Amino acid sequence: MRWKHPVLGEFSNETLIHMAEQNGLIFEVGHFVLHQALKAANDWLAVCPTFCIAINVSSVQLKNSGFVEQIRDLLALYRFPAHQLELEITESGLIVDEPTASDILNRLHILGVTLSLDDFGTGYASFQYLKKFPFDGIKIDKSFMEQIEHSESDQEIVRSMLHVAKKLNLNVVVEGIESTQQEQFILEQGCDVGQGFLYGKPMPSEVFTLKLESHAQA
Incomplete structure (x- = not known):
């Protein structure tokens, strides 16, 4: 909204x-x-x-x-x-x-x-909450993707989070995908769902409806 x-x-x-x-x-x-x-x-x-x-x-x-x-x-x-x-x-x-x-x-x-x-x-107890609450998935914060192409530490952190999520059978969405390089990285790590401006920006519902109809007819 x-x-x-x-x-x-x-x-x-x-x-x-x-x-x-x-x-x-x-x-x-x-x-x-x-x-x-x-x-x-x-x-x-x-x-x-x-x-x-x-x-x-x-x-x-x-x-x-x-x-x-x-x-x-x-x-x-x-x-x-x-x-x-x-x-x-x-x-x-x-x-x-x-x-x-x-x-x-x-x-x-x-x-x-x-x-x-x-x-x-981004929080101090993210992994702990996966044990405490009945989550079906996680959304990895976009801050980890900002320097992903140049930061080995960010790459390893994202790999670790994806590994844990897979072991727990959790769905994963990576936020902040704005470039094809970022998209390629998450695909190489086995993550199929990304969210970010590479795929679309916030838009009125009427515009989204037209895009959805066009995609459905493709």
Whole structure:
């Protein structure tokens, strides 16, 4: 989600979440985002039956006991397959209240929702959280890709994270892919999914619909 302010310009997803948390509006904003995302995703299913959508979850949402019911009701409303909804959770969302977060994530897991640990590798307890919570995958933070072509240490770190993920049967997405060289590196390491400007930039849903239809017809 992006907000283009007429004076201040475009606000990123991270900035919007932070502002909503600071102003006590995260529940309303979070519900709006989930509602709009699943509504659009339901339309995209008609074009691509295997379509999956990933949505960021705020640390505040992980403290809301009604969050799971909110997800369940929206999935039912739009008849969207639970396993094709991916919720991305950062470490900061887990640190705030681990017992509550654990309860919510386990209930979402039972519901069938896909859970991913976002910005993996940037926190002090990333690997520990893979043991504690029912994650289906990780998203390796883009900071490890910025100098990947020249930094042997970054290359080894990414290789290690991919190795651990494979051993744990976790899905892996590498963020920050902006060049063909970065893409080639992750392919050589056996990672099939990358995310970044090499593949596309944020765009209005109408534009994305046209691109999806064009891809489906190709």
